[in-house]
Amino acid sequence: xxxxxxxxxxxxxxxxxxxxxxxxxxxxxxxxxxxxxxxxxxxxxxxxxxxxxxxxxxxxxxxxxxxxxxxxxxxxxxxxxxxxxxxxxxxxxxxxxxxxxxxxxxxxxxxxxxxxxxxxxxxxxxxxxxxxxxxxxxxxxxxxxxxxxxxxxxxxxxxxxxxxxxxxxxxxxxxxxxxxxxxxxxxxxxxxxxxxxxxxxxxxxxxxxxxxxxxxxxxxxxxxxxxxxxxxxxxxxxxxxxxxxxxxxxxxxxxxxxxxxxxxxxxxxxxxxxxxxxxxxxxxxxxxxxxxxxxxxxxxxxxxxxxxxxxxxxxxxxxxxxxxxxxxxxxxxxxxxxxxxxxxxxxxxxxxxxxxxxxxxxxxxxxxxxxxxxxxxxxxxxxxxxxxxxxxxxxxxxxxxxxxxxxxxxxxxxxxxxxxxxxxxxxxxxxxxxxxxxxxxxxxxxxxxxxxxxxxxxxxxxxxxxxxxxxxxxxxxxxxxxxxxxxxxxxxxxxxxxxxxxxxxxxxxxxxxxxxxxxxxxxxxxxxxxxxxxxxxxxxxxxxxxxxxxxxxxxxxxxxxxxxxxxxxxxxxxxxxxxxxxxxxxxxxxxxxxxxxxxxxxxxxxxxxxxxxxxxxxxxxxxxxxxxxxxxxxxxxxxxxxxxxxxxxxxxxxxxxxxxxxxxxxxxxxxxxxxxxxxxxxxxxxxxxxxxxxxxxxxxxxxxxxxxxxxxxxxxxxxxxxxxxxxxxxxxxxxxxxxxxxxxxxxxxxxxxxxxxxxxxxxxxxxxxxxxxxxxxxxxxxxxxxxxxxxxxxxxxxxxxxxxxxxxxxxxxxxxxxxxxxxxxxxxxxxxxxxxxxx
Numbered sequence: 001x002x003x004x005x006x007x008x009x010x011x012x013x014x015x016x017x018x019x020x021x022x023x024x025x026x027x028x029x030x031x032x033x034x035x036x037x038x039x040x041x042x043x044x045x046x047x048x049x050x051x052x053x054x055x056x057x058x059x060x061x062x063x064x065x066x067x068x069x070x071x072x073x074x075x076x077x078x079x080x081x082x083x084x085x086x087x088x089x090x091x092x093x094x095x096x097x098x099x100x101x102x103x104x105x106x107x108x109x110x111x112x113x114x115x116x117x118x119x120x121x122x123x124x125x126x127x128x129x130x131x132x133x134x135x136x137x138x139x140x141x142x143x144x145x146x147x148x149x150x151x152x153x154x155x156x157x158x159x160x161x162x163x164x165x166x167x168x169x170x171x172x173x174x175x176x177x178x179x180x181x182x183x184x185x186x187x188x189x190x191x192x193x194x195x196x197x198x199x200x201x202x203x204x205x206x207x208x209x210x211x212x213x214x215x216x217x218x219x220x221x222x223x224x225x226x227x228x229x230x231x232x233x234x235x236x237x238x239x240x241x242x243x244x245x246x247x248x249x250x251x252x253x254x255x256x257x258x259x260x261x262x263x264x265x266x267x268x269x270x271x272x273x274x275x276x277x278x279x280x281x282x283x284x285x286x287x288x289x290x291x292x293x294x295x296x297x298x299x300x301x302x303x304x305x306x307x308x309x310x311x312x313x314x315x316x317x318x319x320x321x322x323x324x325x326x327x328x329x330x331x332x333x334x335x336x337x338x339x340x341x342x343x344x345x346x347x348x349x350x351x352x353x354x355x356x357x358x359x360x361x362x363x364x365x366x367x368x369x370x371x372x373x374x375x376x377x378x379x380x381x382x383x384x385x386x387x388x389x390x391x392x393x394x395x396x397x398x399x400x401x402x403x404x405x406x407x408x409x410x411x412x413x414x415x416x417x418x419x420x421x422x423x424x425x426x427x428x429x430x431x432x433x434x435x436x437x438x439x440x441x442x443x444x445x446x447x448x449x450x451x452x453x454x455x456x457x458x459x460x461x462x463x464x465x466x467x468x469x470x471x472x473x474x475x476x477x478x479x480x481x482x483x484x485x486x487x488x489x490x491x492x493x494x495x496x497x498x499x500x501x502x503x504x505x506x507x508x509x510x511x512x513x514x515x516x517x518x519x520x521x522x523x524x525x526x527x528x529x530x531x532x533x534x535x536x537x538x539x540x541x542x543x544x545x546x547x548x549x550x551x552x553x554x555x556x557x558x559x560x561x562x563x564x565x566x567x568x569x570x571x572x573x574x575x576x577x578x579x580x581x582x583x584x585x586x587x588x589x590x591x592x593x594x595x596x597x598x599x600x601x602x603x604x605x606x607x608x609x610x611x612x613x614x615x616x617x618x619x620x621x622x623x624x625x626x627x628x629x630x631x632x633x634x635x636x637x638x639x640x641x642x643x644x645x646x647x648x649x650x651x652x653x654x655x656x657x658x659x660x661x662x663x664x665x666x667x668x669x670x671x672x673x674x675x676x677x678x679x680x681x682x683x684x685x686x687x688x689x690x691x692x693x694x695x696x697x698x699x700x701x702x703x704x705x706x707x708x709x710x711x712x713x714x715x716x717x718x719x720x721x722x723x724x725x726x727x728x729x730x731x732x733x734x735x736x737x738x739x740x741x742x743x744x745x746x747x748x749x750x751x752x753x754x755x756x757x758x759x760x761x762x763x764x765x766x767x768x769x770x771x772x773x774x775x776x777x778x779x780x781x782x783x784x785x786x787x788x789x790x791x792x793x794x795x796x797x798x799x800x801x802x803x804x805x806x807x808x809x810x811x812x813x814x815x816x817x818x819x820x821x822x823x824x825x826x827x828x829x830x831x832x833x834x835x836x837x838x839x
Contacts, residue, residue, distance in 0.1 A: 037123040040093040052083020071107040094161040128166040128219025132158035134227035142327025145203040146236040153195040158215035168218035203233040237326025239270040254310040265300040267322035274325030283321035310340040311375040342380040342429025348437040356442035359413040368405035380429035391419035413443040414480040447485040447539025451477040453547040464523040472515040477535035484538035493532035523555040557659020559605040584670035600633035602655040610659040619652035
C-alpha cells in the first residue's frame with residue numbers, strides 16, 4: 001500500500017522527500033534539544049537524521065555511552081552501531097494529528113556514562129496522500145421553477161485530510177447551460193461551492209438535472225474527488241429557512257455523560273405547510289463529529305453521544321443545515337469549545353535507574369531519570385514533584401518535564417544497603433491529583449572497612465606438655481563489608497621480641513581464626529610469648545588489622561626434685577666401691593642432739609606448688625640417731641652419739657614436691673662416727689666379707705671375658721700371618737714357627753703375689769717375620785723376647801720391638817732386622833689390673 005502511494009506521488013513526492021531529508025541534515029539541536037523534520041508515509045528503516053553526531057557523540061563512544069530512546073509509541077529507533085535515527089513504523093500524519101496544522105513527535109534520547117537526557121522533536125510534514133472526499137455520494141437539490149436566474153444554492157464542501165497546500169480545494173462543475181459554479185470565500189479562508197442558476201427553469205421541459213461536482217486539492221500531483229448532484233425541479237417555494245445566528249458557540253466541560261445537551265439551534269421558515277416545516281441535519285461533517293454529537297432533526301438540539309476528552313481535541317467546528325419541506329436549505333456554523341477538567345493525574349515514567357550504586361559515589365551522582373507529564377492543560381497540567389522518605393537523595397528538575405534523582409550526601413552500605421523513596425507528583429488543579437512511584441536504590445559494597453577484632457589483645461592459658469595441634473585460642477574479627485570485601489582470613493604477623501622463636505610455636509587457621517600449638521610447650525623453657533595475628537579481608541586493595549595474642553604457659557609437675565648435695569653420681573660410685581669412695585661426713589662421737597651433720601640441697605625446675613620441697617628420712621642405719629628438717633633439709637642428730645653406735649652410718653632422705661601427683665628423689669649420705677679424719681680412714685678401708693665375695697665373683701667374670709677375647713685375637717693373628725706367608729714363600733714357610741725354639745719357655749711374667757685371690761696369667765705371642773726381612777740362610781729367626789706385665793702396662797707397644805703398620809703388611813721397619821711383636825690388647829690388660837687393685 002505504501003509502495004502504491006509513493007508511485008502516485010510522482011516527481012512532486014520525491015521533491016518533498018528530498019526537502020525533508022535536507023531539512024533533517026541541516027537541523028541541529030539547541031542545548032539538550034534536537035529537531036528533525038520528515039515527510040509522512042516514509043517506509044520502515046528510512047533515515048531520519050544522524051542523532052549521535054548531532055548529540056556530539058562519535059562512533060567510538062557509542063558502545064560505552066549506550067544511546068537509546070524513550071519513545072513510548074516506538075515510532076523511531078536508533079542504530080546502536082552508527083547512532084543514526086530511523087523510522088520504526090509507517091507514520092500517518094492524519095492518524096497522529098488529525099486536521100492540526102502542525103504535527104510533531106517528541107521523545108527523549110538517553111545517554112549513559114555519564115547519564116544525560118536530550119529532547120528530540122521530529123516534525124511530520126504532510127504529503128498529499130489523501131484525496132478530497134464528499135460525505136455523500138449524491139447531493140439532492142430541489143429547485144423551484146420560479147427561481148430567478150442568478151440564484152445560488154450552497155453545495156457540500158469536500159473534506160481533505162491533508163493540510164496546507166495539499167488541502168486547498170478547487171471545484172469544477174460538469175458543463176450544463178442552466179447551471180454554473182461559483183466559489184464563495186468564507187472568513188476562515190475556505191471556499192464554499194455554490195450552484196448558480198444561469199437561466200430560468202421550466203419543469204415541464206426538464207424536471208431534473210444530473211451534474212458532477214469535482215473537488216481538486218492543491219497537491220503535486222493533485223488529487224480529486226467527485227459527487228453527483230441530482231436537481232429536481234419543483235413548484236414554487238419562495239422562503240428558505242433562516243437561522244437565528246450564523247455561528248452558534250458553546251463551551252462545555254469534558255467528560256460530560258452521553259446524552260448531555262450542548263446547545264440548540266433554531267431556524268424559521270416564513271412559508272406554511274410542508275414548505276415551512278424545517279428539519280435539521282449535519283452538513284459536510286467528518287465522521288468523528290457524528291460519533292460524538294447528534295442533532296435532533298425536529299428540535300435542533302445538539303447532544304453528546306460519546307465522551308468528550310479535552311486532551312484529544314479541545315474544539316469542534318462543524319456545519320448544520322436547515323431544510324424546509326420545499327427543499328430550500330440554509331446553513332449555520334457550530335463551534336463547541338471543550339473546557340479542561342482536572343481528570344488526569346500526573347504520569348511518572350522512570351526513564352533510567354542506575355542500581356546498584358557504589359557506596360563511594362560522589363555527591364551529585366545521577367542515579368535515576370524521571371519523566372513527569374500531566375495531560376491536562378493550564379493549572380491542571382502544572383506539576384511539581386518531591387521525594388518522600390528518608391534517603392540521601394534529592395530531586396533536580398530538568399528541561400521538558402524531566403527530573404534527575406541525585407545523591408545528596410555520601411552513601412554508606414553498612415548503615416543502609418538499600419534506599420526506598422517515593423516520588424510524589426501533584427498538579428495544581430482543584431482538587432489536585434497526585435501520583436507516586438517507588439524507587440528502590442541498592443547500594444553496592446566498596447571495601448572501605450577494615451576487619452575489627454572483638455578484642456584488641458587476647459590472653460590464652462595453655463598447660464605445658466600439651467599435644468601438638470591442640471587448640472590454644474580462637475580469635476574473631478568482623479568486617480562490616482559484604483561479599484569478598486567482608487571475607488576475613490587470618491595470618492601470623494610475628495612474635496614478641498622477648499620470646500625468641502615465638503611464631504613457630506603456634507599456627508593460625510586462615511578461615512576460622514583458631515590458633516593451634518605447633519609443638520608441645522615447656523614451661524621451664526618458655527613461660528609466655530606473644531604473637532601478632534593479622535586479619536585481612538578479600539577486597540582489592542585489601543584492608544587489615546592486627547591483634548596481639550599473649551600465651552601464658554601453665555606449669556605442670558613434670559620435673560622431679562634434683563639433689564645437688566650429696567651428688568647422686570658420687571653417691572652411686574661410692575656404693576659401687578663398697579662405701580670407701582662415696583662422699584661422707586665425719587661426726588664426732590661426742591656430738592650432742594641437734595648436731596648439724598649435713599644439709600641436703602635440692603632444686604625443682606617447676607614453679608609454684610610444684611616446686612615446694614619437703615624432706616623426710618626414709619632409711620638409716622640407726623633411725624633414732626638422725627632426723628631431717630621438713631623444709632630446710634638439714635640432717636641433724638636426734639640424740640647424742642654413743643659408743644655403741646656403729647662407726648659407719650648410712651642415711652637416706654627423700655625429697656618431695658607438692659605437685660599432683662607428687663614427684664620425689666632420694667639422697668644418700670654416708671656418715672663416719674670418728675673424732676678426726678685420721679681415725680676415720682681405717683674404717684673406710686675395711687671391707688665387709690660380703691663385699692669381698694661379690695668383688696671376687698665380679699673379677700672372675702671379667703677374667704674369663706678377657707681370656708676369651710685374648711685367645712680369639714691370638715688365633716686370628718696367627719691365621720692371618722700363616723696365610724700371608726703361604727701366599728709369598730710357598731710350602732716351606734708353613735713350618736717356620738713349628739720348631740720348639742720358636743716358643744718362649746719363660747715362666748709367668750707377673751709376680752706370684754701381685755693380686756690377692758687372683759691367679760696371674762702370662763701369654764707370649766710369636767709372629768713369623770716376613771720373607772723379605774731376612775735372607776733364606778738366616779731362617780729360622782731368633783726368638784721373640786718375652787715382655788713382662790709391667791712393660792706391657794707401661795705402653796701400648798713394646799719398647800724395643802715396635803709393631804707398626806708395615807709389620808702387618810709384611811714389611812720390616814727401616815734400620816731394624818729384629819722380629820716384630822704384635823700389640824697386646826691394652827684395654828684387656830688394664831681391665832685386668834683394675835680388677836686386681838679394686839679395693
